[in-house]
Amino acid sequence: MPNKISFDTLFETYRQNVYPAMLEYLAEDLGVSTESLTTIGVGYEFVGPSWVFAERNDKGEIIGLIRRFDGGKKCTITGSKRGLTYAINPNYGKENDRYIPGRHNWIRCSAALSCPICGKKKWCMVSSEDIDNPPAVLCGTEEGSVGPCGESTFLHILRPEGHKTKHCETVLSLTELPILIVEGQTDVAAAYDLGFVAIGRPSAQGGLKVLSKMPLHNCAIAVIGENDAGIGKTGMESSYRTLRKLTTKITRLLPPDGIKDLRTWIHNGLTQAQLLDKINAVPTAPACEVFEDDVAHTIAGVWMEEELLEDGFPNIRLYKGQWLHYNDGHYQKEAPELLRGRLYKFLDGKQYQKVDINGEVTIAPYKPSRAKISDIFDALNQWCPITEDPPVWLDDEEHPDPVNLIPFQNGVLNFTDYMNGKIILTPPTPAFFSMNVIPYEFDESAESAEWISFLNDIFNEDQSKINLLAEWMGYNCVPDMSYEKMMIYTGRPRSGKSTVLEAMRHMLGYGQCCESSFHSLCGPFGLQPLEGTLAALIGDAKTPHARESDSALEKLLQIVGGDPVTINRKGISQLPIIQLVCRFTMAMNELPAFSDHANALEPRLNLLHFENSYVGREDRMLKYRLNKEADQGKLINFALRGLKRLRKNQKFTLPKSSFKLQNQFRVITNPIYEFATECCEFATTFAERASKDYRTVKSELYEVWRMWCKANGRSAGIKPLFYSRFMASYPDLVADRKRVEVGSRHGDNQRYVIQGLCITNDAKLTYLGG
Known part of the structure; x- marks a missing residue:
């Protein structure tokens, strides 16, 4: 696993890129001072030029970097988590400034030293740091104190800047003014210009979990909302509800009508005194305890x-x-x-x-x-x-197509941007209704050398097979059913099929996958586990019993083809029409023997052949190591490159071995193909298709079929069914009624014929006797 990104180091690098003239340009553009921008910190990225701001957790640690492009568009840097924007207390964490309790910190008042609180010359004590202008006093007067300190004694802070305990224990600078809660880096800078300490949320309702952990207990707080079509007010209310659990000294207010945010309000002449008056005019309100x-x-x-x-x-x-x-x-x-x-x-x-x-x-x-x-x-x-069925947006705003979105733990990746060479992670939002998320953070540099070595080994360095696997794994990352495909891993025992299957499960995460089987698919509740998943995995699959084969094939064709299905659910109402987005992947030692005379399944199959067997020379820990690599996100870039190739080519890679397997599957599922290959010759040109030489009487074709089935241990079935299946297998053929010569008789003998093929001489000799 690569080392985690040191955002502190990275941000410092970006900060070094900023020259005074650049900072003046940004300050003028945003309408704030260079001093406030310097206070909260700003950097610059020259590649894809953008300004860079830091977002922090409740301990002051940088957990994410935000790029701000010209025009106001923002995105996170890979690996970032959303946090809060605020200026770190410069004394925070300095051990040499930490307050050490003890008598040495205090001097008792005497005839030469009066208490600055009550005026008495005994009993009270002042800070030894500066007895003429003490930052703190211990006095028997309660009024104006910050709280009791021993029996009948109260602590008075006269100079907050000298309160070392506060400086050492909080990431925020001490202030006598209310702390402002605003939205975005620009409003934080504007608040500092007005003389306030401020905390900026990443969005209207983002960062609430971090906000709830900030050292704001019993602090005076004012939440400033925004006038932007309601979401700013909603975000203000959410922050207010979050913080009133920490303090009762909290108010919230919106700028006047026609003014969007705090920065604009200040541009319209708002002063510190005016804002304080408005904050003080709003009554504080406890949480609703009475309905x-x-x-x-x-x-x-x-x-x-x-x-x-x-x-x-x-x-x-x-x-x-x-x-x-x-x-x-x-x-x-x-x-x-x-x-x-x-x-x-x-x-x-x-x-x-x-x-x-x-x-x-x-x-x-x-x-x-x-x-x-x-x-x-x-x-x-x-x-x-x-x-509506997921994935879907729940609001009326303009958003990317849901089928192109891949949610990760650190943001949502728009695959359209990825196709264009951009990696932009946007914050997750409940406005996006999706039941899937990849269970780790996306890291564009994460790779697995062992995975590539493993694939080269099992596929004998056949790059076409590796490409097909990458495309399939990538296809399973997005809720896109447009290619209407399923996958079968087939080959000898102990050839790596289940290892590859398990690696994909760990890459996607267990919440995105479900186990299935042909038997369960045919059951009354067989489709219920598929709801809300991206991948349905059938490991060590066996050909279903004859009584289940048709039902299993019908379900597979419905789901793979993207048709709506009905889902019966245990103990809950039926889902009459639902669009599933799960892709089927099966691991089988041999190809399944479905009865598919219409050849409906074969065009929807991807077949990947595993040739090598490792029986007797297994690496027992290999699956564990690869699964661990997948859990750490080291396989996802392999899959995304495959998805990018798939979208670019608009089709899956077809290895030579897969082409051969498709022909085998066609014969297994529909014996008519094998019969036609052995006993028939088809016209290849227009002239041949119209020629009498490529005209076969239907009854004669059926007789050859019947004898061929007898010789191969198959059931011929009735004539109409054979004709129907034969024509479905070869839709270019034409059935008609024509005059034909029968034996020595010539004339107007009309027979039903099939135009476009003839029976080979060998077949006539073998099955018709001449």
Whole structure:
């Protein structure tokens, strides 16, 4: 595994690229000062020129770098996670400045030294750091203190800049003003220009988890929203709800109508004093502990507002009778019992306004019950249902095509950009309804030398086979069914088939795959595991029994062809019409013997032959090592290069061995092909197709077929069925009624004939006796 990116080192490199004139240009463009930009930090990337800002976690560590292009477009640098923008306290983490408690820090007041708080000359103590202008005082007066310090003694901070304990224990600079919570780097810089300490969220509702961990307990906070079509207000409310669990000294406010954000507000003349007046004019409000009434819809709305919104979207959704929870960048199935438990926890200690028959209002405890909980969940149907199949966008904004998006742990990769040589990861959002996510961070430099060595070994360095495998693995990364293909790994035992299958499972992640079998596909609930997956894997598959063969083939053709299917689900309502996006991959020692006279499956097959057998010389730890490489994301770039080649060529690579296997499969699934190859000769030119020499009486063809089947231990079946299957196998042939010569008789004898083929002389001699 390559070393993790040191974002601190990388950001420092970018910062060194910025010259004063460049900083002045950016400051003028953004409408902020160079001092504020220097405070929060800004760098520059010359390749694909862009400004670079750092985003941090609650400990001040840089966890992601954001590129800002001219025009305002932003994207994350590979490996980044979304965090917050703020200036680090310059004294944070300096051990030599850390406060060491003890009597040596204090001097007791005396006749020559009065207490600056109460004026007394005894009992009180001042900081020994500067007795004439002490930064801190211990006094018996409680008013104005920051809290008690021992019995009947209170700590007064007179000069915050001298409060070493605070400087050492928090990443934020100490301030007597409210800390501003804003959106984006530009508003953070604008806040610093106004004299405030500020924290910037990466988006309207992004970064809330990091924000909830910031050292903001009991701090004065003002959340400044944005006037941008509602999402800015929603983000303000989400931040407010997150932070009021940490402090009661919190307010939120929006800029005046017509002013988008804090920066624009300042450009319109806002001063520090004016902003403080507006903040102080807004009353603080505790979390909702008293509902307006006990109506289920009211309570559901409060629960939604306080706990269930993320980026302005509900993070629990109801999809065709199944509850889903948005977490880690995708929607996951959630047991109703767990959601009900969350609701019980939310309702604990809540009250409501009870109106009696006289109209008097009293506050009564809200007592949840099974019936009330069910009613609240019914009320959630106003916000939570999703009617479209994933992947799909849930808003009306312009977005990339969902079939081109690959969600990773550190962002969503748009494969269209990848095709054009750009690697841009965008933050995950609940606006994108997808049940899939690759379970590791995308790293464009991650590679596995052992994987390539393994493939060269099992495929005897046949690059066409390696290319086909890469294309197939990449095809399974996106919810794209347009190629209408499935894959069969076939070959001798112990040839590497299951190892390759398992490596793909680990590359995609278990949540994107499901196990299946021909037998389960034919069962009443056989399609249920396929819902929400990208890949259906059938390991060590055997040809299904005759009674299951037709049913399994029908299901495969439906799903591979992208047709809507009906899914029966245990204990839950049926899904009448759903579009699955899973691709089938099977590992088999021999080709399956389906009965496919219409030749419907063969054009939809990719066949990959494993020639070498390693029986007796197995590497028992190989599968473990390759799976570990896949878990670490070292196979994904191999797959993405394959998908890029597939999209460019618009078809899968066809190795020579696969072409031979396709011919074998055609014969196995439809014996008419073998019969025709052995006993018939087909016209190849237009003149031949019209010639009498390539005209065969249907009854004579059937007689040869019947005798051929007898000689090969097959059942000939009835004539009409044979004719139908033969014509379906060779659709270019023409059936007609023609005058033909029969024996020594000449005349107007009309027979049903097939134009375009003739029976070979050897076949006539063998099966008709001459």
